[in-house]
Amino acid sequence: MTTASAPNAIDSVAGLAADYWRTDIIDIEPGRIHVRGYPIQELIGQIGFAEMIWLMLRGELPAKRQAALLEAALVASVDHGPHAPSIAIAKMATSCGLPLNGAMASALNALDDVHGGAGQQAVELFHDIEARMFDGASLEAATAAGVDAFIAAHGKYLPGFGHRFHPVDPRAGRLLALVDEAAQDGVVGGRYAAIGRAIEALLSGRKGKPIPMNIDGATAVIYAELGFAAPLARGVFCLSRAVGILAHAWEQSGRSERNKGPMPRQLPYRYTGHATRHLTQPESAAAP
Incomplete structure (x- = not known):
């Protein structure tokens, strides 16, 4: 490489690197x-x-009111007790000697489709129902078709509705009230809140009992109303739950417990395998 060409080559490589990591x-x-x-x-x-x-x-x-709605969703999703898998993982990981960052990473990795993905899935469901309305279906017809399509594709569990622990999720009502206030003041449109409630009504009619919106459904309403893409509903939930994960990992670090398992050692698990059996001596190894 000649002296004259060297600066040009360096500039070319620098430009390539700059473009490669552009943001x-x-x-x-x-x-x-x-x-x-x-x-x-x-x-x-x-x-x-x-x-x-x-x-x-x-x-x-x-806008300030938009930020206030986002913050409400973040606050509501911070923690759901030590029996929540992500929190339990953080506590167990800490007791196994992991530092806070390791415990947080272990816990956050559990926030996938089943535990942590319901908000994203609910936003996707809301968007599908909205698209059917844009095609001319009424809210009720679009909701029924969207719910049926989701169940056909993913199974009977409908993300954002019902709760295994709370008959009525105490967080959902407050969040929806904030959405209603924001919709009244023109901060959001209110379309997704209407879709969420239409799903509630449909499920209650089909099941013959109330199937109320839960935290995932209510925060999904907020994320959709605020224009967040569906995958960001999961990402923002991870930001929120990371606070609870950190708090429980820090609390656990101050205790003397080591190798904390998923349940107290005094409680036995149920073994469902073979009864006791023994190896038989192979014929080739038998004495002559």
Whole structure:
């Protein structure tokens, strides 16, 4: 490589690397940090964490009432007790010697389709029902068709409705009341709240008993009303539940328990395998 060509080659490689790691989110140089174009020092002390989440994910700052709705969803989903799998995993991992970051990572990895994915799935269901309404179906007809299609594809469990522990989820009603207030004031449209309630009515009619919306359904209403893409409903839930996970892992770290299992050692599990059996001596190994 000649001396004259070297700077051009370096510039080419630098340009390739810069394009390879391109981002619209953050711009950093020595002594300078801009988040979505805003100098970080102008954001610090001026916006809340919910607004920062919105800015990072959406590219613009939310209106105050939009941020308040997002924050309500974040607050409501923080924790659901040590029997929740993600929290239990954090406690067990901590007792096995993992530091806080390791316990949090172990717990967050459990937030998949079954435990943690219901919010995303509910938003997807709401969007499907909305699309059927755009095609001309009434709210009731679109809801019935959307629910039937979801059950046919995924099974009888409908994300966001009913709860294995709470007859009525105490978080859902408060969140929906906040959505109603926001819809009255024009902050959100209210379409997804109507869809959620139409699903409640449909399920109650089919089951012959109330099947109320739960925390996943209510937060899904909020995320959909605020325009978050369905996968972000799961991502934002993970941000919220990480707080509970951290709190329980930190609490556990102050205890002397080691190798905490999924249940007290005084409680036996049920063995359902073979009765006691023994190896028989192979013929080839028998004495002559």
